[in-house]
Amino acid sequence: MAIDLDRIRAETPGVADVAHFNNAGAALMPAPVLDAQIEHLKLEARIGGYEAAAAAKDRCEAVYGSVGRLIGAAPEEVALVENATVAWDMAFYAMKFAKGDRILTAEAEYAANYIAYLQVAKRVGAVVETIPSTSAGEVDTAALEAMIDERVKLISITHIPTNGGLVNPAAAIGRIAKAHGITYLLDACQAVGQMPVDVEEIGCDMLSATGRKFLRGPRGTGFLYVRKPLLESLEPPMIDLFAAEWVAPDEYRLRPDARRFENWENNYAARLGLGAAVDYALDLGLDAIWERVRQLAAGLRQALGAMPGVVLRDIGAVQCGIVTFTKEGVAADRIKAALSEKGINVSVSRPSSTLLDATRRGLPPVVRASVHYYNDEAEIERLLQAVSAIKE
Ligand SMILES: Cc1ncc(COP(=O)(O)O)c(C=O)c1O
Numbered sequence: 001m002a003i004d005l006d007r008i009r010a011e012t013p014g015v016a017d018v019a020h021f022n023n024a025g026a027a028l029m030p031a032p033v034l035d036a037q038i039e040h041l042k043l044e045a046r047i048g049g050y051e052a053a054a055a056a057k058d059r060c061e062a063v064y065g066s067v068g069r070l071i072g073a074a075p076e077e078v079a080l081v082e083n084a085t086v087a088w089d090m091a092f093y094a095m096k097f098a099k100g101d102r103i104l105t106a107e108a109e110y111a112a113n114y115i116a117y118l119q120v121a122k123r124v125g126a127v128v129e130t131i132p133s134t135s136a137g138e139v140d141t142a143a144l145e146a147m148i149d150e151r152v153k154l155i156s157i158t159h160i161p162t163n164g165g166l167v168n169p170a171a172a173i174g175r176i177a178k179a180h181g182i183t184y185l186l187d188a189c190q191a192v193g194q195m196p197v198d199v200e201e202i203g204c205d206m207l208s209a210t211g212r213k214f215l216r217g218p219r220g221t222g223f224l225y226v227r228k229p230l231l232e233s234l235e236p237p238m239i240d241l242f243a244a245e246w247v248a249p250d251e252y253r254l255r256p257d258a259r260r261f262e263n264w265e266n267n268y269a270a271r272l273g274l275g276a277a278v279d280y281a282l283d284l285g286l287d288a289i290w291e292r293v294r295q296l297a298a299g300l301r302q303a304l305g306a307m308p309g310v311v312l313r314d315i316g317a318v319q320c321g322i323v324t325f326t327k328e329g330v331a332a333d334r335i336k337a338a339l340s341e342k343g344i345n346v347s348v349s350r351p352s353s354t355l356l357d358a359t360r361r362g363l364p365p366v367v368r369a370s371v372h373y374y375n376d377e378a379e380i381e382r383l384l385q386a387v388s389a390i391k392e
Helices: 005-010 031-047 049-055 057-071 084-092 111-124 141-147 170-179 268-284 286-305 332-341 351-361 377-389
Strands: 078-081 102-106 127-131 152-158 183-187 206-210 222-226 244-248 251-254 310-312 322-327 347-349 366-370
Touching: 031 049, 031 268, 049 057, 049 268, 057 078, 057 222, 057 268, 078 084, 084 111, 084 183, 084 206, 084 222, 102 111, 111 127, 111 152, 111 351, 127 141, 141 170, 152 170, 170 183, 268 286, 286 310, 286 322, 286 377, 332 347, 332 366, 332 377
Parallel strands: 102 127, 102 152, 152 183, 183 206
Antiparallel strands: 078 222, 206 222, 244 251, 310 322, 322 366, 347 366
16 A cells, blocks of 8 residues: 555644654654653653553553554563663563573674673673675675584574664574574664564564554653563563562462563553554554665765765665665764754764774765655655755
8 A cells, every 4th residue: 555645644733844864863743643642641740640540451451462463473472661771671671591502792882782792701701792794785695504512502683773774684584593592682673663674584482572663652662572581581680579470488480471570650651552553553554664765865865876975874685664874074963953953853963973994894874864654755855955055
């Protein structure tokens, strides 16, 4: 089904105010997402927070099913948490590493993840190793295969990095992980919502994602997927009386499902907003979304690439809706500020967010213009004209 742009823009109040190309930061929420939250907040104010949660119990429960449908998982394999970092940390720190265990990751790995690897390396003597990239820029799966031995405890990569259009070959990596029985953790934070992501097709054992980016959900929402057989063997790094039941004075019992990674208190309005965002994306269809995102991004890249002084910074054989560039003689922050004055939102991606990749490629801070399906061609034209008008 093709995207009905008129309907979608009519349902996106923010497009009246801004040309929003910061979808990799936080996308504009559609009206149903906004309404779901506001209605629940009003209900909380009217009848009480616990009472409102009880009244919305079925709809809150349905969010697990929606997220499951989005990524091809069972509802019991889904935990709803505050953000992608909490989701990822819960999964990563639940693993038991020992001295000499190898963690294999990608060059374009997200800083927060890499910092966690370094902490575990410091604590227990695990070894962090980076899988080389192909000349096109994505994870080199042949190189990965050659790195495998019995000491590899985890393959952990970012599907789409924070700093550019690269899409890593998540499913090809999954086939290697599966063939060798190695646990595979996928950071799909920038992928979910802009492209089809299916945990069976990819073959990951754990996956983390956020609500506010390409899913168009509320801030402060995220989720974790953990494959059922692995779930039972993972003890979350932090637990409370929701994750586990206190069954005897000196004994607790963990929940059997992925909710062992959650805790008791939650922002139910935001959860309902996340559910509405997932349903909205499912209703449009991830294939249609992905097609339009790629088409808009490809057009933007082509036009920026033809602009004097502009250098495109995206790598990878498959590229997504995140378009990064620099302009000779103009700092990325100045470009962002100049665009902001014209009601155009972009962000700046700094080397420290993806240090290995940025160092290898000698990247300065880059402008990140991330499109989404609700952007239209007129907005892209505005962005192009505004970038072109910025002089040294
Ligand atoms: C690749 C990647 N992983 C994880 C995160 C963290 O997501 P959150 O801010 O929801 O914790 C980000 C945020 O930009 C990201 O780009």
